[in-house]
Amino acid sequence: MKKFAALAALGVLATACSHGGAALPPAGPAGLAPGSSGAPSTMGARTLRPKSITAPAGWAATATGALALANASDLGQLDRGKTVEVTLALQMRNADAVKSAIASGQRMSRDAFVAQYAPSSSQVSAAVGYLQSQGFSNVQAAPNNMLVTASAGAATVEKAFNTSLHAFSVNGKSYFSNTQPAYVPTSLGGNVVAVLGLTNFPGLQVHPTTRPISGAQPSVFDGNGNPQTTACTKNVNTTTGTPVCPRFYDPAAFSIAYDVAGTPPATNTQLAIFTEGDVGTAISDFRSNETNFGMPYVGINVLHVGTPSADTSGNTEWTLDMTYSSGMAYNLSQIDLYNAPSLSFTDLVRAINRWASDDIAPVMNASVGGCEVFPYESGDMLAGDMVLVEAAAQGQTLFASTGDTGAYCGAAGVPPNGGVGGAPLIEWPAASPYAVAVGGTDLFSNVDGTYLGEDAWQSGGGGLSQFEYSPYWESPAQPVGTTPAGLTFRGAPDIAYDAGIETGALLWQGGTEYITGGTSLASPMAAGVYARMQSAHGNALGFAAPLLYRVFGNSTPQQIAGPPETELIGPFHDILQGTNGLYTALPKYDYTTGLGSIDVARLSAALH
Template structure:
């Protein structure tokens, strides 16, 4: 992470976007006995300060632990994706990852003891030793991390935010990456309902026909996962209604709660979209795991992401949620979650995430589907180099659901991350990779609400789009590919970019040669960026002809 080089630019970006502004690292910097973490101070713009947060306010904290040999971890991810290498497709188990790369037991125990000494309860070290979670009060957190926490109203809601950077005792310097949960800010979900009442979209089980996936296995022997939040009771009922209506097998569902069970049902249509789209595209999948967070705060989401990784039960997962890169960069969750996603990659797991629904811009206000509603920025976790960022298209087919064309959806998220660096696989394909800048998205699928999916919500069909659709669709189609290769494909990005890059070096002119396994989207714009031949910041590499991609993957 290039934190020292990017801090000033991020401060300006955040202030103008009504998000968070520059961290005040001067607070406490002169004090002895304290060491910095990746969790900076947050100062909300467009918010009304209500004073200090009450001392007894409960918090759910997630403390990130620094892994060992990060360079070795990245080198192993590359080796696992390089045909001919001894490590090719030899993925680690969670236990092997923990023994080789996680924080040591002594380091984890030191953090646990420190939190317990501060009076915190339910202090637990994650099985992969990448996190320590705890319940605390505002007073305990402020003292333990040498910070202050304020209370604000912003955009009609009351939030907490740490107004000073989080620090740890020097004895823990280099052990703690970030402290999540000092702020109640976090991700949002963004399903887009069609504006017209007429239902003209596709049932999820029709997408394999559209994207030429019918000749591949339908997920046999593999499992997939989605990240959700709140009460999933109706979601499971809607999945069963959809399956019965479409005469599909009932996919076994496991709800894995990663915190306190919540009664929130505000995101029900989102979770319906995620579960029905992913399993509809891969109806023979062995198991659907739903990792259910208590809330969409970054602290709670980090627990769900890490549980998906440390369980290692699903070969692929998806999250149809996100937030402007600047917030997870400043609050430390980007640092914490990137480590978990890197573990997923080295274990042979692939994680997909929506690139956002505000085009090339990213705004704090809920302006989904309105391109340009904010300053240029990409969304996390789609911007993580260890995640496959999925953008959006407008899909055209014949009456028989045969693929005709795609146009870049005008609200599909994409651009250049101001903070994340690219994986080696983007080299030679993404224009900004030579400058060390991560390009988003990686791929794109149907997202326009007017060509979206027909999803069962509260027992009735509703047409829904957005990159909330394209991400679980990519998950379902990748599950088919992985199933067809005996579950050994591992992390998708190196293979996808490898096939794309190979076409550039082995084919004659024109200089941008797109493999037959990809649909090159060359029409449309998402604001600042236009669809062009080859990779672009609207649809990435494009969408897949799944059957041809299945043949191209070695």
């Protein structure tokens, strides 16, 4: 019932979909699920696969439940000829073994993963054969065998998966969604675990907040829009009398504050970014930021995952992601834009799968997210987590923003960028145990730009998942008593960087300079920093999350800095002040800033 209360709070109607097929509980060091007494770990946030659905005779249940859109006008059955692109997620093999490999820090190639853990060629053939027999066209299996995509008319899709598709109107815009769960023939049961693409509702949100620089506060920038180097006083450190400087930052200023310069540039590392729509203007604005901030030119490769769309609504986001991931990494070998046609969860899963299957860029940024309940119900969470398991096994790391609605879910009817309301849930993909969730802070620096202290950003996403288990590397760090007895659920964020608009980043768009903030700023900074460390270590560091928690656990608190009060624990700035509306910053790990922000030079040295 907890899940349905969350659904109701978010204005989502879930019908006949009390399934348990969702995320992958991460294995412990010995390959066992957290809290297990010796039984093999299973796949699914609650169970191996949906068990509370009684499938009709001849059919098998999948993780794709019904997701009728609340607060929407149901226009009835979808046009029979409407083309719908579906993606079948196939069950990976030997899941416990690959999770144990991740837990032990092993890395493998894409070919090795496919040979041992990806769905087999016979699984792919069975799925492809069924789709073809039902009249689907453009049937294509991903090179890593994880997904099979195909197209057909709505009537064909309904018949093939024993479901129902309806048209909806939401705020004057048209969408479709399945109003019944999706099933597969019993011959495919245990093979096809989710049917994706049965809704085209854009469940993902982009997070950046922007303001014109003129009239913005604090006004501590020079005539060129760069941070002042002279005294700036909003508060004063009562211990030392040092001015506390809330200032705007460019990539060079962030590099000083977070001690980046001591780590060599990321000249040997490619970095991937999830984007959507027509990114031409975003790339042009990125070039302006390179020039205005004195950054080196970095080549960009746009990889379309699906049919390109003309949407430009996310251009601020993509410009921000390119500028601050590249600015922190400095001199990347290349930026790869994995460009989706929409902001649906399914298109995100397909883009992440392409990145994992390509196995070229060890770091990816996704400054998008949506309330975790949506991908749980649609099956995108299960499919996406399996893909992220592959990426982690190959030594790749996805950095994902936790959102800008504090401890509450960003969903329809919940205002972005600091809105409070809805259910206390977290956003996916940041909720995935196999991603690094990046939250937000307010960053304060000394007059010379060096680090002074941080507090938790009031709108930074963070809290406990209702649908994902905590990975073994995170669960020991979580505050005692914050999860149900005998269970550990995924907490977010893992780390945090500057996100506050009053201590935000400078960004050029269309020839005009703006101030921007949000976890959309924090996440690409974290991705750029890790790309820089990867390059310094020969791209051999692997999946970042276990490394971060290991270093934190092996570090000793050193001294309190600030204000705001911040304790240095090894390379981490443990943030001790602030709240995100429900959770408060505390010593060590907390649900506002995770382990804290990172002193890059110290962490890079600790990883030797």
